[in-house]
Amino acid sequence: MRQVYLDYSATTPVKKEVLDAMLPYFTEHFGNPSSIYGIGLESKDAITNARTQVAKLINADPAEVFFDAGGTESDNWAVFGIADALKDKGNHIITTKIEHHAMLHSCEFLEKHGYDVTYLGIGPDGRIKLDELEAAITDKTILISVMMVNNEIGTIQPIKEIGAIAKKHGIVFHTDAVQALGNVPIDVKDMGIDLMSMSSHKIYGPKGIGALYIRRGVKISNYLHGGAQENKRRAGTENLPGIIGFGKAAELAGENFAEHVKHCSELRNYLIDEVLKRIPNVKVNGSMEYRHPGNANLTFEYIEGEAMLLMLDAKGISVSTGSACSSTSLVPSHVLSALGIPVEQIHGTLRFTIGDFTTKEDIDYVVECLSEIVGTLRGVSSVNSKKGW
Amino acid sequence: MALYNDKVMDHFMNPRNVGEIENPDGSGTYGSPVCGDMMMITIKVDNDVITDAKFKTFGCGSAIASSSMATEMIIGKTIDEALAITNKDIVDELGGLPAIKLHCSVLADHAIKCAIYDYAQKNGKTYAGLEGFDPNADDDDEEAIEQ
Ligand SMILES: Cc1ncc(COP(=O)(O)O)c(C=O)c1O
Ligand code: FES
Numbered sequence A: 001m002r003q004v005y006l007d008y009s010a011t012t013p014v015k016k017e018v019l020d021a022m023l024p025y026f027t028e029h030f031g032n033p034s035s036i037y038g039i040g041l042e043s044k045d046a047i048t049n050a051r052t053q054v055a056k057l058i059n060a061d062p063a064e065v066f067f068d069a070g071g072t073e074s075d076n077w078a079v080f081g082i083a084d085a086l087k088d089k090g091n092h093i094i095t096t097k098i099e100h101h102a103m104l105h106s107c108e109f110l111e112k113h114g115y116d117v118t119y120l121g122i123g124p125d126g127r128i129k130l131d132e133l134e135a136a137i138t139d140k141t142i143l144i145s146v147m148m149v150n151n152e153i154g155t156i157q158p159i160k161e162i163g164a165i166a167k168k169h170g171i172v173f174h175t176d177a178v179q180a181l182g183n184v185p186i187d188v189k190d191m192g193i194d195l196m197s198m199s200s201h202k203i204y205g206p207k208g209i210g211a212l213y214i215r216r217g218v219k220i221s222n223y224l225h226g227g228a229q230e231n232k233r234r235a236g237t238e239n240l241p242g243i244i245g246f247g248k249a250a251e252l253a254g255e256n257f258a259e260h261v262k263h264c265s266e267l268r269n270y271l272i273d274e275v276l277k278r279i280p281n282v283k284v285n286g287s288m289e290y291r292h293p294g295n296a297n298l299t300f301e302y303i304e305g306e307a308m309l310l311m312l313d314a315k316g317i318s319v320s321t322g323s324a325c326s327s328t329s330l331v332p333s334h335v336l337s338a339l340g341i342p343v344e345q346i347h348g349t350l351r352f353t354i355g356d357f358t359t360k361e362d363i364d365y366v367v368e369c370l371s372e373i374v375g376t377l378r379g380v381s382s383v384n385s386k387k388g389w
Numbered sequence B: 001m002a003l004y005n006d007k008v009m010d011h012f013m014n015p016r017n018v019g020e021i022e023n024p025d026g027s028g029t030y031g032s033p034v035c036g037d038m039m040m041i042t043i044k045v046d047n048d049v050i051t052d053a054k055f056k057t058f059g060c061g062s063a064i065a066s067s068s069m070a071t072e073m074i075i076g077k078t079i080d081e082a083l084a085i086t087n088k089d090i091v092d093e094l095g096g097l098p099a100i101k102l103h104c105s106v107l108a109d110h111a112i113k114c115a116i117y118d119y120a121q122k123n124g125k126t127y128a129g130l131e132g133f134d135p136n137a138d139d140d141d142e143e144a145i146e147q
Helices: A016-025 A038-058 A071-085 A101-111 A130-136 A159-168 A240-255 A257-278 A305-314 A334-338 A360-380 B006-013 B061-074 B079-083 B087-093 B099-123
Strands: A065-068 A092-096 A116-120 A141-145 A172-176 A195-199 A210-214 A282-284 A295-300 A349-353 B026-032 B037-046 B049-058
Touching: A016 A240, A038 A065, A038 A195, A038 A240, A065 A071, A065 A240, A071 A092, A071 A101, A071 A141, A071 A172, A071 A195, A071 A210, A092 A101, A101 A116, A116 A130, A130 A159, A141 A159, A159 A172, A240 A257, A257 A282, A257 A295, A257 A360, A305 A349, A305 A360, A305 B006, A305 B061, B006 B061, B026 B099, B037 B061, B037 B099, B049 B061, B049 B079, B049 B099, B061 B087, B061 B099, B079 B099, B087 B099
Parallel strands: A092 A116, A092 A141, A141 A172, A172 A195
Antiparallel strands: A065 A210, A195 A210, A282 A295, A295 A349, B026 B037, B037 B049
16 A cells, blocks of 8 residues: 655654664764763764754854754753743743643743743734734743744744844743754844754654754753763763764755755645645645745544544555544644634644655645545534534 | 554444434434534434434544444334443443543443433433433533443
């Protein structure tokens, strides 16, 4: 059976070039980068090279890139590191309702420990309002954290403008760029970013490795304590093959950027056009203008997402859904809720994310299967366009 | 590992008794506020025996499979026998559901009761199994979920 993976925002396969770059660092080049003999120093040099590769992708200085265990650790580090370092200045954090749980749950934890958090809402296009952000700032505000690209609806936030507001008020600005990396242009200097979360497994690198960009001069406490790795900022023997893989993946993402964006957005637009043409009662969620090139988030009215997911899976197609029914908490997607989509419609929402290995034939196959599956499930459903909800 | 067992998948992928009976003797709709699923069931009754049942369900795989199984279980049963069916019976007949999905089977069990209630109301009948049953109560609380 044909296998079509359309969940590149969940994770990506490791590219062959990336794997090839990593492999020697499991076996012959296994030395601990902290050791001062030959194979240790070789490892250290390889890490320096990877750091340079990642820095180049975001226009940072290599010394501002700190490897860690991925997007989740980077978000935690940013929030807790600033909350601690600036606790004498204030206890107020501004973020958004649509952040990844790595950010939201970290903020909720801080709320239990005396911090105040403002969660900004979004407009119908999925973007925050800059005047609301500015109005939320108080003399106790120590951190503004707004994700660059949302993982569900793919909306790109006005990062440069947010950076300017943060700078004007002298507040540290963090952005979760896990979904943005390799998909939208990132220039940390031009965008006024102080801290930025990155993850390797969304850009065809290995899982469990990522980095936090820390602009030189930003005061932030450590999150993991122990050895002197990462210039004494992040303890723990380095995930050497992971770092090498992340570096290589970042290099490839930079080299292939224009082609990648063109490939994904063309196929994404084709998918959306075909679905809207062939299947009635479908809605596109979020801005089309400010959008991740590979993201299509669609609501299929009158049916439920887990059921669609299972039927698609039976046809070899992998996608994800915002439906409560497929989450372990039975809570509908907080992002789609923030977008104002009614719960019953959130149930019928699927996220398709396209990547480098997606082909036009894949999309044709998916549209074919989708129109059949949507028809079947609508035939079973107790709600329909005539009866309404 | 698959999310659901083969039997659940079979009832989900090939649901039995989908549809709406024209001029039913009883019809019921039940929705669970927990996650916005909704089942509609229509029944034909002859001499206190359910001779036919059809359903339509908006919901996840396990809601559809439970609905399908529930209609299979009540066809040919007397009203009293059908009223005695619990959500646990439906789950057992399906060979089990993931714990988090048990509430979807409550949907089917309640929808059956709603349809029978409708039949009883229209025909001035009373059944012991309907005692205290309120078709409008949206109580999908934990207590109602057995197993
Ligand atoms: C926006 C965003 N932030 C953070 C994360 C977490 O990253 P990781 O899986 O590397 O911990 C993800 C991954 O799902 C994400 O999409
Ligand atoms: S209908 Fe939502 S979990 Fe079954």
